[in-house]
Amino acid sequence: MPGPRLIEILLKQREAQLKDGAPTAEQRIDRLNRCIGVLVDRRHDIEAALSTDFGARSPTVTAFADVASSIGPLKHARDHVRHWMKTERRRTTPRILGFLGARAEIRHQPKGVVGVISPWNFPVNLTFAPLAGVLAAGNRAMIKPSETTPATSELLKQMFASAFDESEIAVVTGGPEVGQAFSSLPFDHLVFTGATAIGRHVMRAAAENLVPVTLELGGKSPVVIGRSADMSVAAARIMNGKTLNAGQICLAPDYVLAPADRLPDFVAAAKTSVGQMFPSIRESPDYTAIVTDRHYARLMDYLDDARTKGAEIVEINPGAEDLRQQPHRRIAPTLILNPTDEMKVMQEEVFGPLLPVKAYHDVQDAIDYINAHDRPLGLYYFGSDTAERDRVLDGTTSGGVTVNDVVMHVAQEELPFGGIGPAGMGVYHGHDGFREFSHRKSIYHQIKWDLAPLRMLRPPYGAGLAKYLGMQIKR
Structure with a gap:
């Protein structure tokens, strides 16, 4: 025992x-x-x-x-x-x-x-x-x-x-x-x-x-891509965070909220970024496997469920390799476009290289979506519009935030790291x-002399304490 x-x-x-x-x-x-x-x-x-x-x-x-x-x-x-x-x-x-x-x-x-x-x-x-x-x-x-x-x-x-x-x-x-x-x-x-x-x-x-x-x-840490974002930089940093340790990170970007008219730009930039980092998924010494068969099966189930329920699946596999025949459990970075809340991948923390991408028409829609779900461990905003940035940051609650990157606030030793609500x-x-x-032990050292202001706090109570209370109990 x-x-x-x-x-x-x-x-x-x-x-x-x-x-x-x-x-x-x-x-x-x-x-x-x-x-x-x-x-x-x-x-x-x-x-x-x-x-x-x-x-x-x-x-x-x-x-x-x-x-x-x-x-x-x-x-x-x-x-x-x-x-x-x-x-x-x-x-x-x-x-x-x-x-x-x-x-x-x-x-x-x-x-x-x-x-x-x-x-x-x-x-x-x-x-x-x-x-x-x-x-x-x-x-x-x-x-x-x-x-x-x-x-x-x-x-x-x-x-x-x-x-x-x-x-x-x-x-x-x-x-x-x-x-x-x-x-x-x-x-x-x-x-x-x-x-x-x-x-x-x-x-x-x-x-x-x-x-x-x-x-x-942990939890489902969202990425909000603003209309002012440099999409190539944003996609490179998001996909780097999503592929680091194959996305098996509590702070990994869990899903992306992007302007509807810029969604194709993000998909194209994500493909370019992954191609530059991992020309080969199967043979890359820098690409991490999924830790166990159980977790591999869980991620495959998320994909099957999303596909069945109508999501568009974009596997980013630059070498067009058959990853079903491999000694380890590598999964190519995969975008899940237009996911719905009925899909498992939007209900549970992904913890893998799958990245749901949702479109929004107004940034308030993105804020409302985040606030309709559990408060996340991390939140990420990309863009140069300071008013929009502050609207997102002030309008949402998360454990921490990185602006124009992902995950990096955890590396700051002068910043406290932790979650809120279901995130910790x-x-x-x-x-x-x-x-x-x-x-943190609070200690008070009283003055040595037994002066009148201290004596008046002991019975029998008199005019001195009554005057003091009259001064304190007022607007």
Whole structure:
């Protein structure tokens, strides 16, 4: 049974945290440096493990999307943690108390033991990126990586064991039963990255112990192409985001809303862009396979369903290759034109290289369509019309936004990253991650002298307090 072993590790970490107290800045920096060290030392092992798990995954994609993109947040936290740890001074209420010697402040205290459940699509980055904030805040961590990428999960277990005692960071592997037991542990905070449906179960389990959660859940992130957009640039950036990791990204552009009269321009520009990036889909070392047969079958079902229900399917296969006969599960980038909400591809997060494209006649129609559905993790706008841009941004709600590109807001360490509603809750990255995984303890220091304004707050109440209340209770 996984439960007793998990509880044993949790208690071991909690006891160590209580015994050692909050780690110093030097200790936090050391832990962050050790994370950086294992990533640098095991880069090629990470690339090989992910290629094994996916069947075909570019080492270059792994290098920048899993390794480098993990080192960046860790270095950022390392370089700023001393400043983040400083006590925050606040004004007293009423301010006169501050002049008399009272103080109000916030101290950042480690929460304790943080659980991290990481997904399969970027299993290294989505373990280490939240860890930057977790460790900077002075916590210890237990990590449950995905069973969908077993070679990478086993490698993560080896990597952390080589650099950390189990009382600092521990990795536990296993299937759904381990994941269920893990999410039920009485952590001091729990981070989950994955599907919204699973996120609901995780939050429900965490609620049993009133564990605060950070949920990064994804969703259907829309692209709005304005009439002022440079279509060749927009299509190149959209298709790059859609083909990176074969679209298996929580922030991948999920569907496009384009002006009706410019829809043919987008289709033509998308074909050109894909042809330049991938003259061959079958043989390209840069094109990622779909991670499992189950996910491949799911995407094929989306296509069949859309075709049956009347969508126009545009497969972008520059080499006209027969992808049915291949050792891996590659799917060519495919546009689904004029989709309807009855189609499965418009009801569920795509998580693959399929891109529905809907036409609109007025940008308000695009805004209304977005607002009629769940709030997305990301939203993307292309165009040079600032009034239209602000109309889209102000008229919609999403976890984050990238203007004139896709996905890139997640790479900004000075911006908080997270979702809203079904796309998630809580944020991390940079200073916001440090704050997310810290207990921000409010402290008030009263003045030493027992002056009349303080004495009047004690019974028997008299004229002084009555006068004060009269001054406060008014418009």
